[in-house]
Amino acid sequence: xxxxxxxxxxxxxxxxxxxxxxxxxxxxxxxxxxxxxxxxxxxxxxxxxxxxxxxxxxxxxxxxxxxxxxxxxxxxxxxxxxxxxxxxxxxxxxxxxxxxxxxxxxxxxxxxxxxxxxxxxxxxxxxxxxxxxxxxxxxxxxxxxxxxxxxxxxxxxxxxxxxxxxxxxxxxxxxxxxxxxxxxxxxxxxxxxxxxxxxxxxxxxxxxxxxxxxxxxxxxxxxxxxxxxxxxxxxxxxxxxxxxxxxxxxxxxxxxxxxxxxxxxxxxxxxxxxxxxxxxxxxxxxxxxxxxxxxxxxxxxxxxxxxxxxxxxxxxxxxxxxxxxxxxxxxxxxxxxxxxx
Amino acid sequence: xxxxxxxxxxxxxxxxxxxxxxxxxxxxxxxxxxxxxxxxxxxxxxxxxxxxxxxxxxxxxxxxxxxxxxxxxxxxxxxxxxxxxxxxxxxxxxxxxxxxxxxxxxxxxxxxxxxxxxxxxxxxxxxxxxxxxxxxxxxxxxxxxxxxxxxxxxxxxxxxxxxxxxxxxxxxxxxxxxxxxxxxxxxxxxxxxxxxxxxxxxxxxxxxxxxxxxxxxxxxxxxxxxxxxxxxxxxxxxxxxxxxxxxxxxxxxxxxxxxxxxxxxxxxxxxxxxxxxxxxxxxxxxxxxxxxxxxxxxxxxxxxxxxxxxxxxxxxxxxxxxxxxxxxxxxxxxxxxxxxx
DNA sequence: CGTCATGCTGGGAGCGCTCCCGGGTACGCT
DNA sequence: AGCGTACCCGGGAGCGCTCCCAGCATGACG
Numbered sequence: 001x002x003x004x005x006x007x008x009x010x011x012x013x014x015x016x017x018x019x020x021x022x023x024x025x026x027x028x029x030x031x032x033x034x035x036x037x038x039x040x041x042x043x044x045x046x047x048x049x050x051x052x053x054x055x056x057x058x059x060x061x062x063x064x065x066x067x068x069x070x071x072x073x074x075x076x077x078x079x080x081x082x083x084x085x086x087x088x089x090x091x092x093x094x095x096x097x098x099x100x101x102x103x104x105x106x107x108x109x110x111x112x113x114x115x116x117x118x119x120x121x122x123x124x125x126x127x128x129x130x131x132x133x134x135x136x137x138x139x140x141x142x143x144x145x146x147x148x149x150x151x152x153x154x155x156x157x158x159x160x161x162x163x164x165x166x167x168x169x170x171x172x173x174x175x176x177x178x179x180x181x182x183x184x185x186x187x188x189x190x191x192x193x194x195x196x197x198x199x200x201x202x203x204x205x206x207x208x209x210x211x212x213x214x215x216x217x218x219x220x221x222x223x224x225x226x227x228x229x230x231x232x233x234x235x236x237x238x239x240x241x242x243x244x245x246x247x248x249x250x251x252x253x254x255x256x257x258x259x260x261x262x263x264x265x266x267x268x269x270x271x272x273x274x275x276x277x278x279x280x281x282x283x284x285x286x287x288x289x290x291x292x293x294x295x296x297x298x299x300x301x302x303x304x305x306x307x308x309x310x311x312x313x314x315x316x317x318x319x320x321x322x323x324x325x326x327x328x329x330x331x332x333x334x335x336x337x338x339x340x341x
Numbered sequence: 342x343x344x345x346x347x348x349x350x351x352x353x354x355x356x357x358x359x360x361x362x363x364x365x366x367x368x369x370x371x372x373x374x375x376x377x378x379x380x381x382x383x384x385x386x387x388x389x390x391x392x393x394x395x396x397x398x399x400x401x402x403x404x405x406x407x408x409x410x411x412x413x414x415x416x417x418x419x420x421x422x423x424x425x426x427x428x429x430x431x432x433x434x435x436x437x438x439x440x441x442x443x444x445x446x447x448x449x450x451x452x453x454x455x456x457x458x459x460x461x462x463x464x465x466x467x468x469x470x471x472x473x474x475x476x477x478x479x480x481x482x483x484x485x486x487x488x489x490x491x492x493x494x495x496x497x498x499x500x501x502x503x504x505x506x507x508x509x510x511x512x513x514x515x516x517x518x519x520x521x522x523x524x525x526x527x528x529x530x531x532x533x534x535x536x537x538x539x540x541x542x543x544x545x546x547x548x549x550x551x552x553x554x555x556x557x558x559x560x561x562x563x564x565x566x567x568x569x570x571x572x573x574x575x576x577x578x579x580x581x582x583x584x585x586x587x588x589x590x591x592x593x594x595x596x597x598x599x600x601x602x603x604x605x606x607x608x609x610x611x612x613x614x615x616x617x618x619x620x621x622x623x624x625x626x627x628x629x630x631x632x633x634x635x636x637x638x639x640x641x642x643x644x645x646x647x648x649x650x651x652x653x654x655x656x657x658x659x660x661x662x663x664x665x666x667x668x669x670x671x672x673x674x675x676x677x678x679x680x681x682x
Numbered sequence: 683c684g685t686c687a688t689g690c691t692g693g694g695a696g697c698g699c700t701c702c703c704g705g706g707t708a709c710g711c712t
Numbered sequence: 713a714g715c716g717t718a719c720c721c722g723g724g725a726g727c728g729c730t731c732c733c734a735g736c737a738t739g740a741c742g
Binding site: 015016028029030053121 | 719720723726727729
């Protein structure tokens with residue numbers, strides 16, 4: 001059994017290598033009957049172009065890299081990444097791209113793996129997410145001229161990215177709590193070395209400021225996006241006796257809910273809660289969690305689209321895409337069936 | 342700035358293309374001084390071999406595929422996959438392999454994507470996991486001669502795989518419950534269209550049989566590995582009034598615990614529980630969950646090692662690797678601090 | 683001194699594809 | 713009849729690497 005090449009397919013179909021190539025790649029300039037004949041041969045031989053040869057000749061690989069420099073545990077503990085990867089795989093499947101996954105446990109591994117990540121012509125481009133602010137990998141990629149986009153606002157400028165309206169979302173979520181008449185507002189905040197953390201915190205603060213509410217000592221404690229950290233942070237926040245708390249992620253909010261229960265308090269009566277992400281389903285918690293939804297799957301899709309633009313065009317007209325957040329009202333904020341109570 | 346190729350590096354180091362290739366690939370037959378000279382040039386030019394060309398010439402790509410034909414939600418809801426992927430990335434990083442990820446929502450997508458997955462010489466081999474029994478992809482891969490291994494026992498034979506002692510683990514977990522004096526044993530079972538589900542169920546049954554306990558109607562209800570399904574299945578199991586239940590996964594056990602609470606029962610007093618996987622951390626649930634631990638990270642690592650053997654050698658001496666499970670005793674089974682009570 | 687193994691190096695061939703150019707054919711128009 | 717043009721198609725060149733073989737020293741040995 002002969003190895004299948006363009007040449008071989010051409011021989012069997014009675015045409016040349018070039019013509020087969022044109023057919024396979026859907027180019028014009030092929031007559032209908034030839035096209036049909038070639039397609040028939042391709043179909044019944046099960047011919048598949050050799051992607052290495054194709055890459056070599058065209059300097060495109062059809063492989064996109066997803067880089068997540070964050071330890072795997074936190075990654076899989078937060079449903080956020082599941083949704084994100086879902087969006088990314090969906091979009092790259094649709095664009096006929098293959099996805100390569102790079103996970104780094106720590107900075108050492110990041111440094112070690114870096115050469116492979118940018119490995120000459122293995123990847124067409126990268127999607128980078130879950131970076132800490134000041135992560136050197138961003139600058140290295142920029143310097144090395146690798147096409148890449150980020151999910152989540154980068155701290156340096158001039159890098160194309162997709163993000164949600166974090167600041168605005170946090171503002172609105174907090175305002176909702178304030179509209180419930182709450183005045184001792186606290187927050188289980190996201191890590192301050194992430195731009196999402198910074199933005200959500202600043203939205204929270206802005207809401208307080210706009211309502212003329214001073215922020216008290218101890219009412220903001222930082223978590224690391226994990227449920228456990230949410231529980232721990234909330235436990236400390238509760239010591240400052242808030243009547244409402246904005247949690248910067250749903251996963252942390254789930255932990256916070258447990259903290260409230262352990263403290264013998266009731267939610268929303270004693271402490272109202274709003275989360276962020278829109279990941280928890282409605283009856284996963286008790287009370288059901290009011291949350292600021294962000295379109296994570298769409299974020300992943302948008303990231304792929306943006307990256308493909310960068311790869312194809314070299315640069316891109318609108319290098320930042322910011323998706324809207326939306327409040328999903330359930331019980332933990334104090335709303336009844338009918339709305340604000 | 343000239344494009345860096347082997348030839349160019351050779352020119353700068355005053356040697357030939359071939360010699361540079363030998364140095365870069367760590368072959369013998371290069372004198373120490375030449376080697377040093379070449380390495381110096383490589384280092385300060387930042388030369389990186391073109392992987393497409395390398396693949397074309399050597400017909401090895403250094404890319405491994407991980408195929409998970411299961412919807413993304415269930416995938417990321419169960420920490421199992423996080424651990425598995427952790428093990429796989431760890432091992433493939435160590436072996437200097439890149440990991441490509443293929444997720445399929447449904448069988449349609451699986452069929453559609455199949456050509457790309459086995460895309461001629463993009464991948465050296467595949468790791469396949471989370472398949473349902475009788476999934477046609479397994480047979481197709483076998484027929485197409487793609488090197489692949491499975492995580493989880495395949496239902497057909499002659500495919501290399503890595504698995505845990507599911508049957509034995511379920512048996513021991515159930516026996517532990519029986520040793521606590523429980524006699525009305527139930528189970529929240531794993532899907533019967535997975536080999537893990539079949540094996541764990543048969544272990545459960547075997548334990549009952551060996552203790553001479555008959556299985557009553559309604560005491561076994563099947564879940565789908567999700568927490569929600571665990572809750573629902575457990576709710577139905579409870580109608581048959583068990584005094585102990587073996588949950589075929591920890592994620593389902595977490596749901597089962599909620600079902601027990603909602604039914605106004607106490608665990609372990611009214612209903613004792615043992616889970617499977619060893620994923621939950623000790624104080625995530627109340628009471629803490631007794632569980633049959635399986636080494637998931639090691640499973641991932643073993644899968645990579647096995648696959649690399651298959652890829653390199655074509656076949657392999659010991660095509661199945663079964664890792665041991667181990668009971669982690671905590672509270673939900675009825676054990677006190679000191680052990681069996 | 684010839685012979686032969688051994689160590690090291692260079693260059694040819696070829697992996698299977700894409701891209702480009704050039705040639706052939708058919709047709710319409712002047 | 714002559715020419716331009718659009719449409720198809722074939723083949724050369726080349727992508728950057730690996731693999732193999734030949735060649736040249738060098739030294740050991742008979």
